[in-house]
Amino acid sequence: MSEKTLSDVVRISRRFRRSVRVDADMDVSALEGFVCPQSAGAALLGMAKQFAEAGQGAFTWTGPYGCGKSSIALALAALLGKGDELRAEARKGLGKALSVKLEGFLRNDARQWEVLPVVGRRTDPKVLICSALTSAAASMRACSKASSAGEDPQDVLDSLVAAARKSRTRVLLLIDEMGKLLEHAASTQKDVYFFQLLAEAASRSDGHLLVVGILHQAFDDYAHRLSRETRDEWLKIQGRYVDIPINVAGEEQIELVARALETQKRPASNRGIAGQVAAVIAHNRASVGADLGEILHRCWPLHPATACLLGPISRRRFGQNQRSIFGFINSAEPFGFREFLEGAPLSSGQSYDLVQLWAYLRANLEPSILSSPDGHRWSLAVEAVSRCEAKGGDWAHFEVLKTIALVDLFKERSGLVASKEMLRICLPHLTLNDTDRVLRDLAEWSVIIYKRHLDGYAIFAGSDFDIERAVREVRGKVVGVNLGRIRELAALQPILAKRHYHQTGALRWFELDICAAEDAVERARDGTLIGGAAGLFLLIIATRNEEPGALKKIVQRALAAKGDHPVVIGWTRNSWAIREHAAELIALETIRSERPELRGDEVARREVLARISLVSAEIQEQVREALVSAEWEWSDDEIAAGGRVLPRGPARLSALASAIADKQYEFSPIIPNELLNRTKPSSNAVAAQRALLNAMVSSPSVDRLAIEGWPAEAGLYASLLERTGLHIPGGADHTARFVDPSTKGAARLSELWRVADVFFQKAGAKGASLEGLYERWRQAPYGVREGLLPILATAFYLSRADRLSLYLDGIFTSRLGSMYVDRLLQDPDTVRVRWSEFSPLHRAVLSGLSEIVAQLVPCGSGVDANEPISVARGLVAVVDGLHPWTLKTGQLPPDAERLRKLVKDANDPNRLILDDLPTAFSGRGGVSGAKATGIVEAVAKGMRELADAYPMLLNELEDRLLSELRVPLKGAGAFEELRRRALTVRGLTGDFRLDAFAVRLSTFGGERGDLEAIASLAANKPTRDWVDRDVDRARAEIAVLAQQFLRAEAVAHVKGREGRVSMAIVIGDPRRAEPVVPAFDVSPKEIEAARDLARELMDLISSAGVHRDVALAAIAEAGARLGTSEPTAISAGVLPRAPAATAGKKPNGNGKHVR
Secondary structure (H helix, E strand, O other): OOOOEHHHOOEEOHHHOOOOOOOOOOOHHHHOOOOOOHHHHHHHHHHHHHHHHHOOOEEEEEOOOOOOHHHHHHHHHHHHOOOHHHHHHHHHHHOHHHHHHHHHHHOOOOOEEEEEEEEOOOOOHHHHHHHHHHHOHHHHOOOHHHHOOOOOHHHHHHHHHHHHHHOOEEEEEEEEOHHHHHHHHHHOOOOOHHHHHHHHHHHOOOOOEEEEEEEOOOHHHHHOOOOHHHHHHHHHHHOOOEEEEOOOOHHHHHHHHHHHEEOOOOOHHHHHHHHHHHHHHHHHOOOOOOOHHHHHHHOOOEOHHHHHHHHHHHHOHHHHOOOOHHHHHHOOOOOOHHHHHHHOEHHHOOOEOHHHHHHHHHHHOHHHHHOOOOHHHHHHHHHHHHHHHHOOOOHHHHHHHHHHHHHHHOHHHHOOOOOHHHHHHHOOOOOHHHHHHHHHHHHHOOOEEEEOOOOEEEEOOOOOOOHHHHHHHHHHHOOOOOHHHHHHHHOOOOEEOHHHHHHHOOOOEEEEEEEEHHHHHHHHHHOOOOOOOOOEEEEEEOOOOOOHHHHHHHHHHHHHHOOOOOEEEEEOOOHHHHHHHHHHHHHHHHHHHHOHHHOOOHHHHHHHHHHHHHHHHHHHHHHHHHHHHOEEEOOHHHOOOOOOOOOOOOHHHHHHHHHHHHHHOOOOOOOOOOOOOOOOOOHHHHHHHHHHHHHHHHOOOOHHHHOOOOOHHHHHHHHHHHOOOOEEOOOOOOOOEEOOOOOOOOOOOHHHHHHHHHHHHHHHHHOEEHHHHHHHHHOOOOOOOHHHHHHHHHHHHHHOOOOEEEEEOOEEEOOOOHHHHHHHHHOHHHEEEEEOOOOHHHHHHHHHHHHHHHHHOOOHHHOOOOOHHHHHHHHHHHHHOOOHHHHHOOOOOHHHHHHHHHHHHOOOHHHHHHHHHHHHOOOOOHHHHOOHHHHHHHHHHHHHHHHHHHHHHHHHHHHHHHHHOOOOOOOHHHHHHHHHHHHHHOOOOOOHHHHHHHHHHHOOOOOHHHHHHHHHHHHOOOHHHOOHHHHHHHHHHHHHHHHHHHHHHHOHHHHOOOOOEEEEOOEOOOOOOOOEOOEEEEOHHHHHHHHHHHHHHHHHHHHHOOOHHHHHHHHHHHHHHHHOOOOOOOOOOOOOOOOOOOOOOEEOOOOOEEO
16 A cells, blocks of 8 residues: 655645635635735725715725735625625624725715626737627616727727716726726727726716726836826826825735645644744744644644745745745645655655745746846855856755845845744754854855844855946947847747638648838848748838838738739837847847846856846747737739638637738649658558559559559549549549549549640640649649649649640650659659640541551551551651661662651651651741641652662672672572572682682572571671771672682582682784683583574574684684683673784784794
């Protein structure tokens, strides 16, 4: 079983757990346990006497937080109100004597009291009073006029007093938190004349109206940052009210603490400690109640010394920020009282001492303390603790030092002095010797100092830096406001168009900026925005104390000068507060950086830093309030119809941003997809985007783009393509496909398609990049977000594939794939799209070219005559199918060479079919005057020449080969004889090259492959690699190889092979310069032909009947002629003539020429 803690036996009275609201707590339970302090009773009695005897009707109660002002007001309202039970409870709390006196002054006739409780807030006071009047209508009857009174404050007050007179009713108007109304008036620079009217109405009401305003500080303190003239006006108004201080005395505060802490049993030892503390207080301060010791004892488990200090702490400026003593008692902050109760064992008998109070103040209130008038002394104490730690002090040193610091800091109102006796009471676990040792050490370390006149110790004041004087000196020298620092401190966040986001799925924001009023026109004209903002909200600050009228004129000039982006300009009435705090911040930061005395003064540095922190926080809060309360103005054309009905308060700016975004992006697509409908999608969203794009280009005609299951891309498909109607599933009459968005579709995409059509049509033949389309879609009135652009652009292209051509890095792409997706996501500027438009000429050319392709391409019947891509693909296929030599040779006819270049260089089917070919083959008349028939015929001629170039080259080489090998005719028989001859020569000479030639001839059948094999051997290079020089080399080398082949045949008999017969004839003819010696060889088959011819010659000679010698001479003459001719077939009339006889010479009988 866990050990009990103090929280099990100590509880905080319900009455002290929360603050009182006069407008909501008007019941018996709220007054249970209430006891009116004596000082408060005296204040009430004084006010009642002035009301009854002097006719004064307007009062203010001024007192610190937590002194019970609201409870006292509630008791007064209950005493004067109509409920008997409530009045009885009020009399009990106020006491019989005080109640009788108060009722004698305030209930001295038959008139009843109507209580109107009001709790102040940052709004117009007359609004609150009218609200109170409406709530009291049931009892005041004649209040209908008052509740509907106009905007004039005087009308409101007259209605109130008239209602009271008519119903013979007195009205008690309680204005709790009146300071908030004054703060609102000061921050917005509104007139507080209403409070003067209210006071005067109360004083002239003949006792029908009693006004009580509850404040936490003096009336004019709320105007301390206003101009001198304005503060003087406030002082005049304050004079209309009688101020009643509500300041609970120290013992009364302790009594309240004792009542707040309820427990059945308190340690007996605590009673003695309480009595000792009471004795110390009585020694240092007169008029201390005799029962103080008992009251302190009842404050357990607070240590009596702690209970004495809570009151003075709550009265400090920093304590007022924490509302009251009871805020401390109920607080769950670190080192707070509740944490102590929940953690301290019941058996320990511990109490919440000053050491723990130090820890609480240090952890939770140090920034507020440092920025208060106590900041210097607190800094000294903190520095003393730091020095003690540096000296190696132990826990006893720290406890003594912290106790001295707190007692010394708040000794003025507590009656305590940090004497040895007080230290012994606060730290009973330390022996006298330990206490003396610690005090000696601290004194030697110059951490504390003994003050003889007080007989006590205090923190050694090691710093005399006066921060207030330093600030005044710097502010006297520095002029101007650092708006950049204000922007930095305010951490201005963009204004989000939230409603627009929920309706369209696109999150848009407006930049929020601050500038001086004198710079507003230039800032609006500049129009520079950051972070992709849709517009600018500009809050102007009156840095030169401009009046509201001047600010309004500046706003109008700035709006008239604005650029293309929407600009909303606001001006605030609390510019003075921002300006003053900004000036103070500049002064403090100047002190921190330029005052040399701070370098060795840790205390002063801590003070300056704390003030900087506080002023920075003040600036943040004031800028936030200024944004809410500012009067914002904009151009009439920037908000859609109905957009001027805007909410009030913090939501106003977001609503205004949405109204402007609705007008500016009226054609923004409505796609509620948080993954991609944003400027910078996440890495997971980008991965899903890539997967969806790949599915779009790979399976556009498949339902759901062939996406199986529900991966991330399936969700994107459903929201971006399926629900928007961009991709429709297949049915009985069609496959799935991408289509145009409906003009009535909820996604509002049809306008995007329309502007994209116009964009690409205007781009002309060059086309335009998708980045250009992106830029158009990004701009108003579309505002498409980055994550959607690739998906929508691809869907647009796929729905227009019959009219668009697409190019990646300048190269036409007929089929989209992963390369397209990669380039699109990496750099959309590399993806270009061209719009295709057909004229009658283009259609005729397209039809004619499709017929050409159908004739030349084996599968050409599948060419679509209406598609440039299909026809161009066919032409490219024809040219790509040509032999490589044809694609390189320079021996083509001009038309064929021009056509080859156009097709080879083509990367755009539309340009090739519709522009390049008509231009190249249109003749002198140009394309405009060209007829489609002429263009088509010229292209057909060029295509035929290209197709025939290589076959013609092979035919030429074949003719040369057969001629050189003495093959008289082409045909199967001739090729068979040639193969036989090749078998005879193969391996005959040992010449590898000749053998290779013979091997190829041994299989020669006149086919293309046979010719290419011999030609490649001749040129020492495959025909696919040939250039024109290789053709010449092949021609010459074929002749050489053929001659070698013939000579090898002549010596075939050496190896016993049937070969050719070599012969030579020597003919000496005096008519020739030298003898004719023709050498030749013939094949066996040629020998047979020669024998046949010889028989015919013998028959011819026999029939001629000539002498043998004549016959031989005739044969010799024919041989001489044949010996000087080319070794080719003999035709009629081709033999050379016999040379003429040499003049003066005669042959002798031996055939020799003699003179």
